[in-house]
Amino acid sequence: MKLPLAICALLITTTAFAQTPDIARYQHLGAATCASSVCHGKIAAQPGRNVALNEYGIWAKEDVHSRAYHALEAPLSKRIAANMGIGNPTTEKICLDCHADNVPKNRRGPRFQLSDGVGCEACHGGSEKWIEGHAAASRTHKENLAQGMYPSEQPVQRAELCLSCHLGTKDKFATHMIMAAGHPRLAFELEAYTTNQPAHFSVDADYKQRKGAITGMNLWLTGQIESARGLLLLARSDVLHPVGIVPEFALYDCHSCHHPMDRLRGNKQGPAAGSKTGGLRLQTQNLVMLQAALEKVDPQARGELTTLTVALISAGQRDVAALNAAADALLAWLKVREPLSRRAFSRAEILDVRKLLLRDAAADKVGDYAVAEQIVLGVESLSYALGDRNAKKAALDKLYAAVKDGTTFVPTQFAAAAKIALTKF
Numbered sequence: 001m002k003l004p005l006a007i008c009a010l011l012i013t014t015t016a017f018a019q020t021p022d023i024a025r026y027q028h029l030g031a032a033t034c035a036s037s038v039c040h041g042k043i044a045a046q047p048g049r050n051v052a053l054n055e056y057g058i059w060a061k062e063d064v065h066s067r068a069y070h071a072l073e074a075p076l077s078k079r080i081a082a083n084m085g086i087g088n089p090t091t092e093k094i095c096l097d098c099h100a101d102n103v104p105k106n107r108r109g110p111r112f113q114l115s116d117g118v119g120c121e122a123c124h125g126g127s128e129k130w131i132e133g134h135a136a137a138s139r140t141h142k143e144n145l146a147q148g149m150y151p152s153e154q155p156v157q158r159a160e161l162c163l164s165c166h167l168g169t170k171d172k173f174a175t176h177m178i179m180a181a182g183h184p185r186l187a188f189e190l191e192a193y194t195t196n197q198p199a200h201f202s203v204d205a206d207y208k209q210r211k212g213a214i215t216g217m218n219l220w221l222t223g224q225i226e227s228a229r230g231l232l233l234l235a236r237s238d239v240l241h242p243v244g245i246v247p248e249f250a251l252y253d254c255h256s257c258h259h260p261m262d263r264l265r266g267n268k269q270g271p272a273a274g275s276k277t278g279g280l281r282l283q284t285q286n287l288v289m290l291q292a293a294l295e296k297v298d299p300q301a302r303g304e305l306t307t308l309t310v311a312l313i314s315a316g317q318r319d320v321a322a323l324n325a326a327a328d329a330l331l332a333w334l335k336v337r338e339p340l341s342r343r344a345f346s347r348a349e350i351l352d353v354r355k356l357l358l359r360d361a362a363a364d365k366v367g368d369y370a371v372a373e374q375i376v377l378g379v380e381s382l383s384y385a386l387g388d389r390n391a392k393k394a395a396l397d398k399l400y401a402a403v404k405d406g407t408t409f410v411p412t413q414f415a416a417a418a419k420i421a422l423t424k425f
């Protein structure tokens, strides 16, 4: 059958781009285009301007994204590639899709260089249309967006952007094969990773006026919802289930398979959490965080979410059809509950959520390393949101020490650290 041209174009667009479509819509002119000393390449922050104009230097010197391509030249990457039986990682699409701004050839301008790694336009969108006018004083952010600038200030869109590489999508996924070849395990939490990326922007008065502002609590919640959604979409992605009965291992909690056999750490919630002793557990860390976030503010929704999570975990031990159905039910639930990410939380409510996270940890309900790790990241993010992170640093350091290494992680030690923390928060 011959497809009409418009549909062909659509099919090509959705299969050829590993970026979110908005990022790859227009030509990418390359980081060098942004780097000139009259643009974003100033040595120091410029006073009296909307943006500091030293963004290039921060990115090039402090931000690992500028080195992401060079990571593919390192000995570890060579080993990963050799173990996978693929060619040079600096030319393999599967590696470049996350370690560089791998837009199709016809979207690369004359100064574009793959070796720039995760460059400005990998996050801000191809600048072909907006490069000319975007610096004019009269220009609004809305006008820039209409010309293809990516709305990275919007929490959901930012989450989708970061997660496209830090979790992966069906078009670019760090499969279990890549992990088993030696790739570091991927972890992500939107608020924490936003804080950890060396900031080349500052949310000051004029920023708020131009772009609005997000509270730390809302950014954390958005990250949990979008990460959960990303994992569920992957879980029901036919692409990752080519054989049918073999699930993609990377969707499951890595340490439910990978830990020493003489240190038992089965999930203490057992059948109540949908998992029989010895059962394989899907990654549900973000759904667990959302349960804690809802416990006080919407107990009914929390009950629904818990039931759906249990159903997902048991479906993950059955077959692809059951998994797809359970993932769809959760995706539908998340869609309805999406306004949660924008709900205004009082200080008392945020304090409650932080305590609830620690309470679950202290009760040794956390068999999964990935859940423990999300709790620690979340407790720190909420501490930033509450403005007491520095005052709590000693307790946070103890929690981080307990989740430092997934392989040697001991749930009872983590519970003990959480019990102490509970008295300090």
Ligand code: HEC
Pocket: 071, 072, 074, 076, 077, 078, 080, 081, 089, 092, 094, 095, 096, 097, 098, 099, 164, 165, 166, 167, 168, 169, 172, 173, 174, 178, 183, 184, 185, 186, 187
């Ligand atoms: C789904 C996106 C994705 C894919 C696909 C991917 N990576 Fe990565 N890679 C990442 C992210 C994200 C990190 C950083 C992880 C972190 O620290 O949180 C990373 C980290 C690494 C590191 C460690 C870098 C360092 O500085 O320590 C190496 C090496 C690496 N990747 C090589 C590869 C190779 C080789 C391939 C192709 C076989 C590949 N990656 C495919 C996303 C990806």
Ligand code: HEC
Pocket: 031, 034, 040, 050, 051, 052, 055, 056, 057, 059, 060, 065, 118, 119, 120, 121, 122, 123, 124, 151, 152, 153, 154, 158, 200, 201, 202, 207, 211
């Ligand atoms: C890994 C993603 C990422 C990369 C790479 C990146 N940025 Fe950003 N950038 C962000 C995020 C997130 C924000 C904050 C949200 C926003 O304002 O869009 C931001 C904000 C900005 C701002 C807005 C400041 C303001 O006050 O409005 C400028 C200017 C900027 N980036 C320039 C650059 C330049 C130039 C580069 C390359 C040298 C670059 N960015 C690379 C993610 C990125």
Ligand code: HEC
Pocket: 064, 065, 067, 068, 069, 071, 097, 098, 099, 100, 101, 118, 122, 123, 158, 161, 162, 163, 164, 165, 166, 193, 194, 196, 197
């Ligand atoms: C195009 C893919 C891509 C996108 C989009 C992306 N990242 Fe990354 N990010 C990477 C890779 C690859 C690395 C590892 C680079 C290395 O170590 O060489 C990384 C590393 C990081 C690190 C350092 C992690 C560590 O363990 O030290 C932080 C923090 C981070 N990213 C935050 C973000 C945030 C926040 C966003 C969204 C605004 C984002 N990233 C978007 C690919 C991406």
Ligand code: HEC
Pocket: 176, 179, 180, 181, 182, 184, 185, 186, 249, 250, 251, 252, 253, 254, 255, 256, 257, 258, 280
């Ligand atoms: C269903 C169980 C299961 C899950 C879940 C799982 N793996 Fe594996 N993993 C295996 C098996 C089986 C092997 C192959 C072991 C061998 O060849 O000896 C393996 C191999 C590995 C290896 C190489 C070990 C070696 O000694 O060569 C690494 C690294 C690895 N996995 C990381 C991960 C990461 C990271 C995750 C989570 C994203 C994960 N695994 C999830 C079962 C699992």
